[in-house]
Amino acid sequence: MTITNQHLLQSGFEEKRYEGQEGVFYSKQLKAREMDGVREQVVDDIEVFLDSDVVVEATPDKQVQLYIADADHLEGPFPLESEEALLLLKDAGFKPGK
Numbered sequence: 519m520t521i522t523n524q525h526l527l528q529s530g531f532e533e534k535r536y537e538g539q540e541g542v543f544y545s546k547q548l549k550a551r552e553m554d555g556v557r558e559q560v561v562d563d564i565e566v567f568l569d570s571d572v573v574v575e576a577t578p579d580k581q582v583q584l585y586i587a588d589a590d591h592l593e594g595p596f597p598l599e600s601e602e603a604l605l606l607l608k609d610a611g612f613k614p615g616k
Contacts, residue, residue, distance in 0.1 A: 521598055526576055529612040541578025546610045548572050555609035574610035582606050
């Protein structure tokens, strides 16, 4: 499956630029309670609250990562079209082929 920037935008991801970094990131912020995978996942040594902010982001170099600030937890980066990346994107509301 080919995942395009347009697919990400149509799934609610927003373009974001960071000072000192080149390129456009595609980012979506949700609450942990809105993400089934985050809610159900048991992660050793971290505590995730339902109101924790979770950011799922596609990077300019075609990687996907998930960050939970409250828990200082990062998953990824994973190659954009990998199974791991697709699971993170779908949990954030990405709809393939949308």
